[in-house]
Amino acid sequence: MNLTLKIWRQENEKAQGKFVTYEVKDISPDSSFLEMLDILNEQLVNKIQLPIAFDHDCREGICGMCSLYINGRAHGPDEGITTCQLHMRKFSDGDIITIEPWRSRGFPIIKDLMVNRDAFDNIMQSGGYISVNTGGIPDANSIPISKENSDLSMDAAACIGCGACVATCKNSSAMLFVSAKVSQFALLPQGRTEAKIISNIARMNREFLCANFS
Amino acid sequence: MAILNSKVPGGKLFDKWTEYKNHQNLVNPANKRKLDIIIVGTGLAGASAAASLGELGFKVKNFCYQDSARRAHSIAAQGGINAAKNYPNDGDSVYRLFYDTVKGGDYRARESNVYRLAEVSNSIIDQGVAQGIPFARDYGGLLDNRSFGGALVSRTFYARGQTGQQLLLGAYSALSRQINKKTVDMYNRTELMDIVIVDGRARGIVVRNLVTGKIESHFGHAVVLATGGYGNVFFLSTNAMGSNVSAAWKAHKKGSYFANPCFVQIHPTCIPVHGDFQSKLTLMSESLRNDGRIWVPKKKSDAEKIRKGQLKPESLKEEDRDYYLERRYPAFGNLVPRDVASRAAKERCDAGFGIEKTGKGVYLDFKSAIERLGKNTIEQRYGNLFQMYGKITDDNPYETPMKIYPAIHYSMGGVWVDYELMSTVKGLFVVGEANFSDHGANRLGASALMQGLADGYFVLPYTIQNYLADQIGVARMDTNLPEFKKAEKDVKLLLDKLMSIKGKRSVDSIHKELGITMWDNVGMARNKKGLELALEKIKSLKKEFWTNLRIPGEINSLNTELEKAYRLADFLELGELMAKDALHRDESSGGHFREEYQTDEGEAKRDDKNFTYAAAWEYAGENKEHILHKDVLSYENIEVKQRNYKK
Numbered sequence: 064m065n066l067t068l069k070i071w072r073q074e075n076e077k078a079q080g081k082f083v084t085y086e087v088k089d090i091s092p093d094s095s096f097l098e099m100l101d102i103l104n105e106q107l108v109n110k111i112q113l114p115i116a117f118d119h120d121c122r123e124g125i126c127g128m129c130s131l132y133i134n135g136r137a138h139g140p141d142e143g144i145t146t147c148q149l150h151m152r153k154f155s156d157g158d159i160i161t162i163e164p165w166r167s168r169g170f171p172i173i174k175d176l177m178v179n180r181d182a183f184d185n186i187m188q189s190g191g192y193i194s195v196n197t198g199g200i201p202d203a204n205s206i207p208i209s210k211e212n213s214d215l216s217m218d219a220a221a222c223i224g225c226g227a228c229v230a231t232c233k234n235s236s237a238m239l240f241v242s243a244k245v246s247q248f249a250l251l252p253q254g255r256t257e258a259k260i261i262s263n264i265a266r267m268n269r270e271f272l273c274a275n276f277s
Numbered sequence: 278m279a280i281l282n283s284k285v286p287g288g289k290l291f292d293k294w295t296e297y298k299n300h301q302n303l304v305n306p307a308n309k310r311k312l313d314i315i316i317v318g319t320g321l322a323g324a325s326a327a328a329s330l331g332e333l334g335f336k337v338k339n340f341c342y343q344d345s346a347r348r349a350h351s352i353a354a355q356g357g358i359n360a361a362k363n364y365p366n367d368g369d370s371v372y373r374l375f376y377d378t379v380k381g382g383d384y385r386a387r388e389s390n391v392y393r394l395a396e397v398s399n400s401i402i403d404q405g406v407a408q409g410i411p412f413a414r415d416y417g418g419l420l421d422n423r424s425f426g427g428a429l430v431s432r433t434f435y436a437r438g439q440t441g442q443q444l445l446l447g448a449y450s451a452l453s454r455q456i457n458k459k460t461v462d463m464y465n466r467t468e469l470m471d472i473v474i475v476d477g478r479a480r481g482i483v484v485r486n487l488v489t490g491k492i493e494s495h496f497g498h499a500v501v502l503a504t505g506g507y508g509n510v511f512f513l514s515t516n517a518m519g520s521n522v523s524a525a526w527k528a529h530k531k532g533s534y535f536a537n538p539c540f541v542q543i544h545p546t547c548i549p550v551h552g553d554f555q556s557k558l559t560l561m562s563e564s565l566r567n568d569g570r571i572w573v574p575k576k577k578s579d580a581e582k583i584r585k586g587q588l589k590p591e592s593l594k595e596e597d598r599d600y601y602l603e604r605r606y607p608a609f610g611n612l613v614p615r616d617v618a619s620r621a622a623k624e625r626c627d628a629g630f631g632i633e634k635t636g637k638g639v640y641l642d643f644k645s646a647i648e649r650l651g652k653n654t655i656e657q658r659y660g661n662l663f664q665m666y667g668k669i670t671d672d673n674p675y676e677t678p679m680k681i682y683p684a685i686h687y688s689m690g691g692v693w694v695d696y697e698l699m700s701t702v703k704g705l706f707v708v709g710e711a712n713f714s715d716h717g718a719n720r721l722g723a724s725a726l727m728q729g730l731a732d733g734y735f736v737l738p739y740t741i742q743n744y745l746a747d748q749i750g751v752a753r754m755d756t757n758l759p760e761f762k763k764a765e766k767d768v769k770l771l772l773d774k775l776m777s778i779k780g781k782r783s784v785d786s787i788h789k790e791l792g793i794t795m796w797d798n799v800g801m802a803r804n805k806k807g808l809e810l811a812l813e814k815i816k817s818l819k820k821e822f823w824t825n826l827r828i829p830g831e832i833n834s835l836n837t838e839l840e841k842a843y844r845l846a847d848f849l850e851l852g853e854l855m856a857k858d859a860l861h862r863d864e865s866s867g868g869h870f871r872e873e874y875q876t877d878e879g880e881a882k883r884d885d886k887n888f889t890y891a892a893a894w895e896y897a898g899e900n901k902e903h904i905l906h907k908d909v910l911s912y913e914n915i916e917v918k919q920r921n922y923k924k
């Protein structure tokens with residue numbers, strides 16, 4: 064299929080950005096969205112132009128590195144996936160696709176579609192852990208945990224730290240990201256005490272201040 | 278040819294590690310603060326090491342190329358982690374885990390290291406639970422286990438299909454805690470460019486800030502590499518896009534021997550290749566082989582119809598299916614080790630029974646498991662994997678069998694290290710997948726996570742102290758020393774050289790060619806002719822790279838093409854050494870299958886008399902032949918046998 068892409072290009076954090084239009088041809092419906100961008104980049108490199116900078120690494124939906132607002136939606140039109148798992152069969156020949164970076168004051172743009180998500184690391188560093196040192200730990204089965212709690216805890220722990228929630232929230236709130244960690248810990252006897260600390264810390268985190276947190 | 282000293286402590290196998298710890302040198306708390314340790318990598322090995330050494334009071338600097346430590350490639354591990362807990366009471370023990378790992382590695386791993394690995398495995402699970410990792414549990418509230426290939430017991434702990442993610446987030450949280458306590462300084466989006474040697478010891482690194490392009494140096498009393506595996510030499514693999522050999526390769530060029538480069542693992546259950554636009558391959562976890570059955574059509578005519586889209590696999594009758602693993606290996610069935618399963622798939626496809634348009638695919642079928650256990654149970658066990666598969670292929674694996682084919686997945690080879698995990702450069706330690714140590718010629722499933730965390734939590738924090746104990750008198754060095762400046766200058770020269778080629782080809786186009794050469798000749802089956810061909814082909818690719826590469830943009834800003842280029846430069850050199858290593862190893866062992874050396878039944882045939890060693894290659898300089906050193910392996914506690922998964 065042939066597509067028209069409107070892509071946000073921005074030299075660096077300070078520079079003025081703008082949308083630039085590109086055409087790509089003969090894209091296979093079986094290729095992934097990022098592979099489609101690879102093809103575009105290959106075209107640009109062959110014309111000695113700067114390729115589009117975007118974040119990605121695992122390309123299987125788990126590392127949380129990829130981002131992108133596609134046609135006005137974080138991670139694009141499909142449900143329950145990340146951008147790297149999005150496939151071109153979700154689009155049709157002749158489509159115009161608008162591609163933007165995460166837009167949030169908590170995530171400054173680095174270049175083109177890449178943003179800085181250090182704020183998430185900062186939250187985790189200020190309390191997103193259970194305080195245990197390496198070694199000297201009692202046997203793993205010494206405290207049974209109900210399967211139900213453990214499963215619910217796992218549901219919350221599955222957060223990949225991508226930042227789509229922040230990008231989507233019009234107040235740029237990190238509520239969902241923080242509450243995922245809080246719930247994971249609160250459901251486990253090991254984490255109950257410290258779950259409170261992280262929720263307090265998140266509340267003080269200026270980058271993501273929104274009405275819900277006060 | 279020198280014989281290497283692996284510094285394995287004396288005494289009985291079962292006591293070596295305890296004895297070592299009892300007698301090693303330690304650093305007192307006041308001195309720990311004066312010692313800097315550089316750790317490159319934040320995967321399971323790097324993050325666990327950085328956190329543990331920070332807790333002990335050392336001054337740690339930790340680096341990764343991603344935007345956050347939590348995104349290291351370990352995050353993608355799906356299936357599970359082994360430990361010898363014997364919770365299911367099915368006869369497991371430290372010895373049995375040790376035995377299975379050495380046997381699974383086709384008797385090419387160091388006994389003492391593997392025994393230590395099995396010994397510390399249980400503590401990893403305890404550690405993870407204390408960190409708040411929600412491992413799978415049974416209804417009684419105790420931890421659950423599943424089975425992985427190459428074992429007759431259930432010893433694999435898991436967190437749905439995201440075990441690597443949960444273990445890494447555990448280590449990342451411990452690391453975050455130390456960053457908060459200021460014992461660890463974290464550098465994201467920073468890539469190692471070279472290692473600095475002062476008076477014969479590793480004393481620092483040169484890095485490039487990937488956002489600004491700035492080159493700078495960092496000092497450390499010791500340097501630890503935890504930079505993962507080199508599967509991406511094949512271009513297509515299950516590794517993350519940025520996974521690279523460069524850090525290990527720089528270490529190699531600075532004097533660290535590189536061991537068994539030809540031992541790479543081909544994972545039997547990945548989603549098959551679809552087109553030349555494809556950028557990576559996706560693994561379908563080995564855990565699926567607990568319940569999935571692998572088959573191809575019994576008749577070539579059926580296979581042909583399936584390839585042409587005229588026949589659906591669901592409609593093929595039981596008697597027309599060839600469950601070839603169950604047929605060939607009745608004892609282990611679908612749970613044979615990875616190398617065996619991969620070769621068996623290749624054998625069927627080469628013989629004309631493959632599915633998919635390309636003929637390169639086999640089925641992984643859950644029909645009988647769904648009938649036996651119900652769709653719900655299968656969904657609970659593998660839900661996220663089925664979803665991932667559906668998104669990529671547009672098929673529904675609850676209704677039609679998955680299509681799979683082997684793909685490059687893991688590198689058993691890596692930087693040679695001794696018992697203390699130190700390379701042949703003093704003060705340069707290598708942990709996790711980046712070293713060669715524990716898996717011999719083939720790694721068993723769920724044991725890479727175990728090794729990464731064993732190295733980082735429980736081994737390195739001891740052994741590095743034995744080295745650092747006599748370094749307390751060494752003051753922190755200024756990075757303006759000539760050794761640092763020289764290394765920085767060399768890095769800048771390299772980058773200039775790459776940018777000034779100004780040829781016509783993109784990095785990826787050359788990388789893809791390298792990948793095809795490697796897969797065809799240094800992949801699942803190798804032979805002398807093919808390997809010689811690969812050596813020639815890589816030579817010409819190297820020339821193409823250095824004369825016809827085109828990198829747009831600048832050195833001093835974010836430049837993803839430049840990043841890919843310097844990584845590919847090292848992959849090209851590694852590829853050459855892999856072919857050379859494979860050519861020198863005139864035997865088949867584990868993942869290294871030389872067609873000339875097989876039994877009548879097509880199984881790998883080792884030559885124990887001549888090849889019971891790890892081949893450690895020394896870099897001799899540009900355009901010079903590598904020099905071979907042998908780390909001779911001896912088995913005192915295990916009887917070396919032909920691996921048999923039939924009975």
Ligand SMILES: Cc1cc2nc3c(=O)[nH]c(=O)nc-3n(C[C@H](O)[C@H](O)[C@H](O)COP(=O)(O)OP(=O)(O)OC[C@H]3O[C@@H](n4cnc5c(N)ncnc54)[C@H](O)[C@@H]3O)c2cc1C
Binds near residue numbers: 319524
């Ligand atoms: C899809 C998949 C599934 C897997 N499933 C399992 C499983 O179920 N069980 C199991 O036991 N094993 C599994 N494995 C294998 C296992 O995940 C890896 O072997 C292991 O996680 C490697 O950990 P590591 O810490 O050594 O390296 P990695 O996790 O690869 O980390 C490497 C680190 O080094 C950094 N780095 C690399 N190069 C540089 C550089 N030049 N400069 C700066 N930093 C650098 C990276 O940023 C990263 O932080 C799986 C692997 C894959 C690919």
Ligand code: SF4
Binds near residue numbers: 226
């Ligand atoms: S909670 Fe936010 S950061 Fe976490 S996975 Fe969901 S969208 Fe991504």
Ligand code: FES
Binds near residue numbers: 146
């Ligand atoms: S690239 Fe890892 S989640 Fe998309």
